[in-house]
Amino acid sequence: MNINHHLDDATLISYSAGALSQGMALVVATHISICDQCRQLAEANDALGGALLESLDSEKVGDTMLANLLSQLDDQPPETVTLAPVKRDPEIPVPLSDYIDGSLDQLEWKRIVPGVAYYDMPWEGRGVSRLLRIAPGKSMLAHTHDGNELTMVLRGSFSDEVGRFCRGDVADLDDQIEHQPLVDSEEDCICLIATDAPLRFTTLFGKLVQPITGF
């Protein structure tokens, strides 16, 4: 896959550290699952985690823990790898397929305004985690971010001041960047987005998805 826009190093470190919100971690895992370049960095960052684990001073564990474990081991079946369903929609990368049944078109999209719809990921938490579907030629109001925002394209494409984003590309932005994405594909653009900013963003998001048409 030809990917031109990748995850920020700081985001990859946070992912390996387990420090990302559910939604941000989902975008990262989804991108990594189809991007060799970011995957190798993630591997290296996990090795950093391993080295840090080794460097820790030991914490005493209960005297009976090992005995407890040893007495259970014979009853433990080896864990098998859960493979993704064979009939999985190839448009949906594996990490995302855990949360989506069927195809992107079968989702119950909630329309906000003509040409813009969303589908929320099934969890609560800080920040936003959702799929966003925007019709060709639609744009979003220029906006800044209150925190980090990750956007991964699953279908179609958009362009903004940074460049053109196609399937697999990730826009990894922080509050320093003001941008105004415009959908420039012939089909709808579907993105997986997440933010780590607290509730304040929800308000901003409401503005963000209004198409610029009519303004």
Place this chain on the structure above:
Amino acid sequence: MNNRPPGEDLENIVQISQADMASSDWSDLLASLSENADKRVYARLFHHFAPKVKAYIVRLGVNGGAAEEVTQEVMLSIWRKAHMYHPEKAAASTWIFRLARNQSIDWMRKQKYPLYSLEEWSDTAAEPGQGEQEVLSDRVAKAISLLPEKQSQVIYMSYFEGRSHGDIASRLDIPLGSVKSRIRLASEKLKQIWGGEYEH
């Protein structure tokens, strides 16, 4: 180990000096467990890793009985997943770190941390060989100690406290962008050291 748990006869067999084990030896040991489910090997891995896994879990903010419980879960999963360990892909410490991280998060959030599947691409990715992987792991520990304090601090706050960029920014009272650039700089330097380009 003065208070040996009753019925613990394996303990005698595994009282081997572990002080001089290099990290590559732990990977070899875990690899041998992956081929042969041997409780003596498992017990040795337990003695080395369980106290570190618990230290990690406690630092993430899980306390008391819960820390003990999650540690036990992680150590149990080492046994159950050992057959999936490939020493050419990751050092034992890296592999166990992932288990500890994922299970701590799952416990704290009651949600599975989104992961990318390691299996589906295992044949395609160009991975460092086992030897290199070990050097990597040993070098990283030294490399971290060479970082300026401002940079190692954000690495520690990420890995050991699980803090987001925004959280670190408000703790240190610096802008979000500074947190990210410190992490980026640290990451860049660490990678230079992995690449062996770092002279110090």
